[in-house]
Amino acid sequence: TTNCIGYRLFVFLRPPPGHSFSNELDTTGQLPARPSRVHVVLECICSSGRLLGHSACFLHHPNDKLPRDQSLLLLRTLCTQSYLEWEKVTRWVQQLVRSAWLLLPESHHCQLTVLPSSHSCKFQLTSTPQMNMCTEILFAVE
Numbered sequence: 001t002t003n004c005i006g007y008r009l010f011v012f013l014r015p016p017p018g019h020s021f022s023n024e025l026d027t028t029g030q031l032p033a034r035p036s037r038v039h040v041v042l043e044c045i046c047s048s049g050r051l052l053g054h055s056a057c058f059l060h061h062p063n064d065k066l067p068r069d070q071s072l073l074l075l076r077t078l079c080t081q082s083y084l085e086w087e088k089v090t091r092w093v094q095q096l097v098r099s100a101w102l103l104l105p106e107s108h109h110c111q112l113t114v115l116p117s118s119h120s121c122k123f124q125l126t127s128t129p130q131m132n133m134c135t136e137i138l139f140a141v142e
Contacts, residue, residue, distance in 0.1 A: 004132045013089070013141050016075055018045045021084065021141040038084040038141050040075065086119045089139055093121050 015021050024037040078088045094114050101112045115122035121137040 004134055007133070007135045009135065009137050011137055011139050013084075013139055015040060015141075018043055019075065023141065040079055040082050040084055084141070086139065090118060090121055093137060093139075097121065097123065 013021070020041045020043050022039045022041050024039055078084060078092060080088070098112065098114065101107050110125050110127045113124045113126070115124055115134075117136075120139065123135045123137075125133040125135070127133075
């Protein structure tokens with residue numbers, strides 16, 4: 001028989017500076033029970049930006065005059081228009097885990113398998129035919 005140890009990890013995503021997440025409400029004005037669309041909203045950071053030494057706000061300044069920011073590139077990678085795409089988040093995290101796994105010493109005697117899923121990341125680690133560890137990473141926004 002195969003022993004399978006299961007883990008479930010919840011990861012709360014935070015928006016980059018100058019942005020916020022807003023869950024889309026259902027037709028009754030309530031948060032839906034199943035995963036909803038998450039709107040990425042630009043926020044004015046003019047006053048806090050000056051306090052922190054930043055001169056530009058994403059909401060009030062043209063994109064071509066803003067400094068290059070890795071968090072904005074990441075946001076463009078994970079969103080379609082102004083909505084966070086769970087499938088894109090899942091693929092991005094799966095790729096990060098695969099790349100990081102190859103750098104770990106355990107990768108020489110354990111096999112990492114990415115299991116299919118569109119709204120979470122599922123992985124299986126196999127060290128021997130009798131021992132498997134299954135991990136699921138679930139995403140949420142605050």
